[in-house]
Amino acid sequence: MFDKDKVKLGIAPIAWTNDDLPDLGAENTFEQCISEMALAGFTGSEVGNKYPKDRETLKKALGLRGIEICNQWFSCFLLTKPFEEVEHEFRQQLAFLRDMGAKIIGASEQSYSVQGQQDTPVFGQKYSMDDTEWRVLCTGLNRLGRIAKEEYGISLTFHHHMGTVVQNPDEVKRLMENTEPEYVSLLFDTGHFAYCGADPLEMAKTYMHRIRHVHLKDIRPEIVQEVRKKKRSFLDGVRMGAFTIPGDGAVNFEPIFQVLECAGYEGYMVVEAEQDPAKANPFEYALKARKFIREKTGL
Template structure:
């Protein structure tokens, strides 16, 4: 059964205050260095040209890692940093030290560039490219306890060291991918330390209800990745049991407003969040032709503005 798609754009006054941005993966960037990815300077030029004022750091090492150089590159394009991103297998105790080191490195650079968040992604249980199973898809009780405890410890560390807030990002093919797993994670973690990065596409990818999560946990949703998935491609993904990377190649993550969840279905929930919450557009397209991202990003940014999302923030110079 195909999920109906709604194209009518919402006009919700509260959405005008949110801060809108995008991320390197909307330009086909998944890795620090890959010949199939566009040069970082072109990415910065194009994200600004598309109309976005905010961006995420992306994979550490893709953008300049010298804080002064990065600040100069952002400043001359009128761009500001919303968050850094890091991931790891915190359900495995022996990997905590390495993840901590990487998280502090990313958080330090992001904070130096003005970011206030660190997005944390759990490790995947399937190989990203091949789909081969690397461990069970479900954590046992001890695994859940290690994961939630380590995330809280890491959150306290990056805040104490760099003043950035950790927001946890459920992700397809990871141990926290479904709505039920997301709710379990939230119930087991302290909101004083850990927020939620609600990625609307990943929740929809596993048939979750983003609007319900927004209604039930508005105090936990501190950061949003706005992403849509194509319901027709999603049926192929499920039928063929494709890994996430192959799903992306097939077009599972699509250009708004062509997919689900619709912006209209999220409007009330987003309006109930903090007025200046970040809404970061992500459209995974790895790999993609170098001339493909900019037109899509420009149309998407225009669609959000026409829907009233971030319009007041932009006029006030906060976006």
């Protein structure tokens, strides 16, 4: 069993309001979102596009519901912007997260990413880095990770993601081998590994001591296959229902939980399953996810 004092459960607001597809959940308010998170039994949240920018306003709203910020996505452009520009934006986000009490920042390299391109197929169109670009990325992440840890007390976790320069197991391996464990950890996302054809269990076993943040996401493989076959975009796949909550798709979570437990994982495990809320009621699915996790982990 996981230690309840060391492992917490969160859920991402992307099920209520989608950052990349603003029409999905446009009717759902910030207050509804965090209230339903709390009612479903979660204590952590990542940051959504409707969250108040004012720190005190956000703290009060979350505090009333027993919710805290556990992580926030950060878009890196280390390959295409001067490092100083990336660092400036990174520090601004770190300051916000420190003020909110968060211990994790989730970075994803967005240079040349096709994940947000509505008409670009997610399979077969991703950018591959050359050796020079790999050095720039890994060196830059080490520098950002050092800043995060030593100046803000926050851990940089890298989010492998469909459509980006770090998507598949070979790319994750190269990134992990060429970054410093003290400063760069892995944001382990079950859904993105499964989506690209990797085995999330094997990835958990391989990187169990580098994992500092977990996204619990499931996939519907028949829809992923349709996305591949019909050359649809990542965003099309979201609308079609490629992702779902843990326990509702093809990923076998029980052995993954066992690996993380045996590794002594500490931190947040966050349900992150972007769907069309008109088709998959966020509160209903949050309740289902919470029930599944309780049954499989005791948390």
